[in-house]
Amino acid sequence: MGNDTLGPLTQALFNFVWTKVLFVRGSSIYVPDIILNGDPSRGFVSYDPYVVTSPLAPQSVNVAQSTRDTACLRLDTPQIPIGVGAPTLTLTNIKIVNLHAMQPIGGLTFPPAYKVAAQVQLGQLDGQAMPLTFATHDPTEVSFIFCQHCCVPDASTPPQCIPGQDFDNYGHGTFNASITQVTMNLSITVDPTNITVSAIDQIVVAFDPKAVTYQFTVEESGGEMGKEAMIAMVNAAIQTGISNNLVQDQINALFESSDLRNHLRDLINQALADALPHLPADARPLTAAH
Numbered sequence: 001m002g003n004d005t006l007g008p009l010t011q012a013l014f015n016f017v018w019t020k021v022l023f024v025r026g027s028s029i030y031v032p033d034i035i036l037n038g039d040p041s042r043g044f045v046s047y048d049p050y051v052v053t054s055p056l057a058p059q060s061v062n063v064a065q066s067t068r069d070t071a072c073l074r075l076d077t078p079q080i081p082i083g084v085g086a087p088t089l090t091l092t093n094i095k096i097v098n099l100h101a102m103q104p105i106g107g108l109t110f111p112p113a114y115k116v117a118a119q120v121q122l123g124q125l126d127g128q129a130m131p132l133t134f135a136t137h138d139p140t141e142v143s144f145i146f147c148q149h150c151c152v153p154d155a156s157t158p159p160q161c162i163p164g165q166d167f168d169n170y171g172h173g174t175f176n177a178s179i180t181q182v183t184m185n186l187s188i189t190v191d192p193t194n195i196t197v198s199a200i201d202q203i204v205v206a207f208d209p210k211a212v213t214y215q216f217t218v219e220e221s222g223g224e225m226g227k228e229a230m231i232a233m234v235n236a237a238i239q240t241g242i243s244n245n246l247v248q249d250q251i252n253a254l255f256e257s258s259d260l261r262n263h264l265r266d267l268i269n270q271a272l273a274d275a276l277p278h279l280p281a282d283a284r285p286l287t288a289a290h
Contacts, residue, residue, distance in 0.1 A: 004112050010195055014116055015107050017271040023104050025126065029271045031264075032125060036100035042270070044263045048099040050254055051137050058088035058147075059241035063233060070229050072150030072169055079152050082159060084166065087148040089237035091175060091246070095137040096254065098123070101130035105183070114190045116197075122182035122205065131178035134214075134247060142172040142219065146234055170220075171230045175238070177214035177247060182207045184255065188268075196272060197265045203255035209242045 006014070021027045038046035068083025103126075105119040123132050136143040151166035153159030187202040216238065218230045241247070254260065 004114055006110050006114060006116070006190060006192065010190075010192075011108070011110050013195065013272065013275060014110075014190075017268065017275055018108055018118060019104060021271045021275065022267065023102070028274065029267055031267060032100040032102055034267065035102075042263075042266065044267070047254075047260060049095040049097045049135075049137075050099055052091075052094045052096065052250065055090050055092035055145075056094070056246060056250060058090045059237055059244060059246055060086040060088055061233065061237040061240050062086060063236055067229075067233060068148060071148035071233060074150075074169075077152045077165070079154075079162075081150045081167075082153050082161075084149045084151050084161065087146060087233060087237065089234060089241060090145045090147070091134075091143060091241075092145065093137050093141045093143045094134055094175075094250075096251065097133040097135055098130045099132065099254075101125040101132070102184070114192045116186075116188040116190055118186040118188065120184040120186070122184055123180050129180055131180045132182050132251070133179075134175070134177040134250075136174045136176060139174075142174060144173055144175045144216065144234065146171040146230065146237065148233075171218060171234065172220055173216055173218040173234070175214065175216045177212055177238075177242075179207050179212050179247070181211060182251070188265075195276075196269045200261040200265050203252075203261060205248060205251045205255060207248065209245075209248075212242050212247060214238055214242075 021029060022031045024030065025033075034042075034044050036046060036048045038044055063086070065083065068085075068087060069081070070083075071087055072081035072083050074081055099122070101124060102120045102122050103124050105121050109117045111117055123130060148169045149166065150169055151161035154162050182205050184203060184205045186200060188197055189199045189201055190196070191198040216234055218227050218234060
């Protein structure tokens with residue numbers, strides 16, 4: 001064992017807190033309940049549901065030119081409009097639900113440099129499936145916006161846009177998606193002198209994009225484009241976004257927030273402090289060598 005790796009007693013203490021306290025219903029520090037309900041006494045706010053306050057980055061959709069042109073169909077132009085560039089899909093008014101549904105995957109591992117590595121499964125609680133869900137936050141508002149930039153072409157070959165004859169066609173509706181199994185990986189740095197977590201360095205989630213199920217409704221489509229055409233294009237856009245980690249990146253952005261990481265650090269440290277008095281006297285104070 002390297003001299004910068006936590007010793008066996010310290011490892012045992014961390015494993016005890018991780019598997020017997022933080023994720024055990026009825027314990028004094030039960031992480032799923034605190035994430036769901038918050039804990040004002042510890043300054044911990046509720047993160048479930050978590051409302052995404054800003055629109056997500058628009059996702060470009062790689063579709064054929066004929067499909068782009070369909071999205072631009074209007075009857076009030078001298079020439080049939082054409083699509084310019086790839087259409088985009090933007091998710092907005094979204095909340096993430098069931099963030100509290102989590103349980104540890106096995107025990108901890110202890111890399112060098114006084115690190116602790118942990119895995120947590122999201123989408124499960126007490127052995128029951130509670131899918132991590134993206135849902136519409138305000139039901140009176142739309143949660144996706146589809147946009148195709150268009151123009152009226154001249155008669156040249158290939159056609160060129162007539163200056164000043166461009167416009168955007170929009171469509172919008174509601175969106176939700178769910179993921180039944182998500183793995184969350186945590187990297188933790190320990191202060192070996194005080195046996196406390198000095199930082200949660202990283203939280204990264206991963207899942208198979210094929211495990212994402214989604215539904216959407218189209219409430220309005222721009223121009224003369226039919227609803228069926230809009231549905232086909234929105235479906236292509238969502239599939240592209242999921243393949244490009246749109247959902248995964250948004251969850252990671254939440255878990256990478258300093259507030260959430262610091263709150264989780266404080267919960268682990270409180271659990272460690274509560275457990276220390278119950279250790280045999282000859283095991284306290286712990287040092288990295290123990």
